[in-house]
Amino acid sequence: MFRLFPRNNKPAQDVHFVNIEVDIHAHWIPGVDDGSPAMELSLKMIRGLAGLGFKKLIATPHIMHDHYGNHADKLKKAFQSVVDAVSKAGIEIDLGLGAEYMLDEGFMDHLNSRQILAIGDRYVLIEFPMNKPFPLAHRFIEAILQAGYTPILAHPERYTYYRKDLETFLELQEMGCHMQLNLLSPTGYYGREVAVWSRQLIERQMYHFAGSDIHHPSQLSQYSFDPSGIRFLNTQLLQPV
Numbered sequence: 001m002f003r004l005f006p007r008n009n010k011p012a013q014d015v016h017f018v019n020i021e022v023d024i025h026a027h028w029i030p031g032v033d034d035g036s037p038a039m040e041l042s043l044k045m046i047r048g049l050a051g052l053g054f055k056k057l058i059a060t061p062h063i064m065h066d067h068y069g070n071h072a073d074k075l076k077k078a079f080q081s082v083v084d085a086v087s088k089a090g091i092e093i094d095l096g097l098g099a100e101y102m103l104d105e106g107f108m109d110h111l112n113s114r115q116i117l118a119i120g121d122r123y124v125l126i127e128f129p130m131n132k133p134f135p136l137a138h139r140f141i142e143a144i145l146q147a148g149y150t151p152i153l154a155h156p157e158r159y160t161y162y163r164k165d166l167e168t169f170l171e172l173q174e175m176g177c178h179m180q181l182n183l184l185s186p187t188g189y190y191g192r193e194v195a196v197w198s199r200q201l202i203e204r205q206m207y208h209f210a211g212s213d214i215h216h217p218s219q220l221s222q223y224s225f226d227p228s229g230i231r232f233l234n235t236q237l238l239q240p241v
């Protein structure tokens with residue numbers, strides 16, 4: 001594989017996420033979004049993530065207004081089918097359910113219905129549109145905070161528009177929005193700009209959490225960035241709340 005940062009990336013087989021313990025961002029529930037298409041692949045992903053050192057895996061299927069038709073009840077049922085399959089397969093790992101919420105026209109309905117799939121009891125994983133600045137970010141984040149949750153912005157390094165608008169990015173963080181690093185970002189998996197910016201944000205200690213954001217078992221061999229030495233809050237989520 002082509003590596004942008006060969007000096008800093010270890011061979012994937014040498015990387016272990018034992019210091020993170022809880023994966024808070026993943027797409028291994030089959031057939032509900034652009035992640036795993038089938039249970040067999042879901043089990044491969046879960047087995048592989050356990051092999052990387054995670055002790056607890058939280059699934060975060062996309063919830064978007066225009067795609068997938070996902071909502072809390074549907075995802076709880078789909079999650080239970082994975083729990084049953086993992087148990088049957090004899091894989092030893094704790095599983096949890098959250099969601100990755102696109103902040104779109106459907107989000108406030110989810111928030112107001114109190115049917116939010118939170119991580120732990122208070123964290124809500126959110127995402128913005130990828131390609132252009134998102135002027136409504138402040139208003140959504142304020143609403144999430146007002147509702148008593150702490151938003152976690154998934155992979156801010158992938159919103160490359162914030163490189164030119166660091167002030168807005170810092171404002172969101174100061175409001176109380178936490179930030180989650182994708183563990184594939186510093187490897188160059190999403191391209192050079194994302195890799196460079198993720199490393200700058202790591203140096204500035206901007207991240208609170210890390211996650212795999214795994215969509216397919218082929219990604220298991222790509223986790224070559226070694227996060228040991230970085231302090232993340234993921235381990236706090238190991239205890240049930």
Ligand SMILES: [Fe+2]
Pocket residue numbers: 025026027100154213
């Ligand atoms: Fe994701």
